[in-house]
Amino acid sequence: MTRRTDAHPDLTRPEVGAPFFSTWRVGTPERQRKAVEAIAATWERRPWPAPDLLGYHVYTGHDGTTLMHYSQWASEQAYEAFRKTHRQERNDEIDTAVPGIERLHLGRYRRYRSGVRDGDTRTPGCIVIVDIEFEGPDPDRQRAWVDAVFDALESEAKPHPGGMSAHFHLSTDGTRVLNYAEWESAQAHIDALAAPGDGIGSATAEWQRVQSWPGLKGSTVSRYDHALGLIPG
Known part of the structure; x- marks a missing residue:
């Protein structure tokens, strides 16, 4: 089950072994709002994809054109398994709702x-x-x-x-x-x-x-x- 929360993430969680940051360019404040709604709908209608994904958060840029994504993974291996089995279908559904999203960069960090x-x-x-x-x-x-x-x-x-x-x-x-x-x-x-x-x-x-x-x-x-x-x- 996937649950929505208004709480900000705890960036100091010791279980987070692979924090990822990525940026999408969506173009306008209205498309920012629609993209966030599409992400929420796409994820909430599906089971949570992996126990090693501890949290996924989306942010709207004050520039009015971008979204930032912060995901808390236990390991890079867990993310790679998600990428191979779940990621594309979710992105496809989001792209159907909001065509033309530019996925600029996925950064892998510690x-x-x-x-x-x-x-x-x-x-x-x-x-x-x-x-x-x-x-x-x-x-x-x-x-x-x-x-x-x-x-x-x-x-x-x-x-x-x-x-x-x-x-x-x-x-x-x-x-x-x-x-x-x-x-x-x-x-x-x-x-x-x-x-x-x-x-x-x-x-x-x-x-x-x-x-x-x-x-x-x-x-x-x-x-x-x-x-x-x-x-x-």
């Missing part, structure tokens, strides 16, 4: 480090995805860069109160880092970016080190709303 405010019980009002790309694969560089980010965060004298958590994931190909950050609201994140010294990227030596890391190729920042959660029920 969570490396998380930072969470102690005792914070707020529900996130915005998910911020920071996608970092490096010049070529280097797992040691991935980990060292994330460690440097934590050093920089700890150097902040006055962290912005709107930030709730940060969950850093390393791509299995060694070339990317993805930070899934929970914020109180989109406006809180916008305000933090606009006010260096109040929680993100202050003009400190620690942040300058992060921003000028050798081999750093580029980064993107995207904001999303949690639109759909599916779990076994």
Whole structure:
């Protein structure tokens, strides 16, 4: 049985051995809404596909054109079995309801480090995805860069109160880092970016080190709303 939930995922679940992130381009806010409805209908009318799929969540991009998908797998082998037996029929049904979806990228990751405010019980009002790309694969560089980010965060004298958590994931190909950050609201994140010294990227030596890391190729920042959660029920 497949059950819908409004709860945000717990990114620190120890059973999650293979977190996957993917992006679809659907074109407009109306098509975002229709695609989310089609995903929900397609999944809810079918049994939950595998016990090793712990949760599947869909997010609407604030750009009005994209969807992000976050799936929590126990292992890559479990995902591969799903891909061979269940994935295409579900995608075909969704594509019938919303033709022309562009599936841009499926990223395979492992969570490396998380930072969470102690005792914070707020529900996130915005998910911020920071996608970092490096010049070529280097797992040691991935980990060292994330460690440097934590050093920089700890150097902040006055962290912005709107930030709730940060969950850093390393791509299995060694070339990317993805930070899934929970914020109180989109406006809180916008305000933090606009006010260096109040929680993100202050003009400190620690942040300058992060921003000028050798081999750093580029980064993107995207904001999303949690639109759909599916779990076994």
